[in-house]
Amino acid sequence: MDTRNPDETEQPGTAVNPDRRDFLNALAGAAFAVAAVGSIAVTVEYLSPNVLFEPPTNFRIGPPENFALDSVTYLPEQQVYIVREPAGFTVISAICTHLGCITQWSEDINMIACPCHGSRFRKNGSVEHGPAPSPLPHFLIGLTSDGNLTVDKLTIVPPTQVFKA
């Protein structure tokens, strides 16, 4: 008599070709994997919005005369600083490079300060001190034919590039 417990011995299935069984198992597994990857891909695609209603990245800010010499003007709608110095115009992002807080221009210390984690930036966007890892980016500024300044927030220019108006 077989003394092994039937519950603990492996039960052979009905006699089949083992190669065929392995092949079908692999096929089913592969089909399942493809379906899973595909489902995840289309879910991610579905969840990524194609149309966004966000503020324009390209905007006009008026004629150069609106900005006094040696002034820093904060544009709240576009979240940029318009810096006018004797050399010309620069446009600096007002969003802290650390964690996205809106920085504030502080006249008395001549510095751009972030309220969240204490980063400080100089007038040219470089980091004075604090946790911010990189300087504030500069955006492209130009002049339209009708005498208005335009800013393009999608084009980042080196801090040395100054626009003469």
Place this chain on the structure above:
Amino acid sequence: MSENRKFEAGIGSDFSKDPVRIVFITKKTSAKVRGVLRDQVMSYPHVVLREIIAFELLTIVLVLMALFWDAPLEQLANPLLTPNPAKAPWYFLGLQELLHYFPPIVAGVLIPVLIIIGLVAIPYFDLNVKGEPLWNARRTPRLRIFCGIVLIFLMFFGVYKAWSIFVTTAIIAALAVAGYFVPAGRGSAIEYLRSRSLPWWLMTWFIIMACILTIIGTFFRGPGWSWVWPWR
């Protein structure tokens, strides 16, 4: 083989407490019971009753507090104006305090991920299953490794001028190392520290660090994340 030897029959004793039950113990398939079954009580009603009492206590405390303590509501969200200081929920203020010291990739990504991996890995490390005291065996090599790692950490904290973390870590490490030098059988407090295991020290360091950073972030940080005294 005779069929009747495949199982034995018996009757459970102590039927003043337990219901009478007939036990069939079949050969080969019997469940092995290890451990002892002492001081057991029926879940119904003992556990059920205690849970209901706990739930009632909780409800009473919550309702009383909710009656007298209003949830805060500030101005309408304004993407153009950052409040100063902008603070995360209290349980993330420790993390925000770390962000003040270290670069975001370290404080925001590396440290949380390491904490989670560390927590998940706790039960899968052999070394802490027995809870063996840190200085029980291989004392000198362990002391060298321990002090070396602590010094690397302290240098890292010093470079980033994270003095609150630096001081706390130094004190806890000093307490851990003190157990190496103090002979056994002194006062009970020293004996307690001496008998702690390495995981115990790590977890205690983590908890104290988290509490201190959270308290600093909650009460000691003002505009521009500058240091303020809450009583001024």
Place this chain on the structure above:
Amino acid sequence: MSASLQSTLKGFCNNRVWRSIFRRAPARTNRTRSIAIFGNLFLHALPVKVREKSLRVRATYYLGSFSFFLFVVLTLTGIMLMFYYHPAAPKAYNDMKDLRFVVSEGIFLRNLHRLAAQAMVLAVFWHMFHVFYRGGYKPPHEFNWVIGVVLLLLTLFLSYTGYLLPWDQLAFWAITVGTNIISYIPILGKPTRFLLLGGHEIGENALLRFFVLHCVILPLAMIVLIALHFWRIQKDGGLTIRESDERK
């Protein structure tokens, strides 16, 4: 008097209707008490018998129970609050004002929800630390500890997604700072943030996404994992009792 009361109670518990619901006689013997536990969908999360030592307050402080009860309170108050909440900006903020000044008991429900949320974060953390110091993570409880860590993360994420819903300054900037941390994750960071917010900045899409996460996806995940967590306590042999407890 008391005899007649008892017989009334007995009659109440011992008729066809009672038996049709509970399928057992009143639980007065250990056999019917056992059936009371494992014959009940909700109570069968508990073992039939427990060690008396694991019931002592100092063994658990009932922290796991409190965490679970807080989740129940949060589910109930959360469902109630949803009746008056629109996940749209700035309507969400006006709903908060309405809950405070217009809706009867609205402020009470919101207080309760917020308070329970804070308490749950605290309770879950404390529960984890307590289990650690008692050695409750040791074999055979390793996997249940890991489930517990995931439950802690879910609790934090639930609390965090709920933080945006009032749509006030506190909410907006806490979420701004938090989601910007995500974008520092190498390679995956920025796409993850875009998916989570449904855009490049926090707006209506983000509010709706956080609402769905907070009210549907995360609570469902939480319920499944809580069930697994409780079930594993039983399968892993009950709560940990230390050797030092045995002597007492």
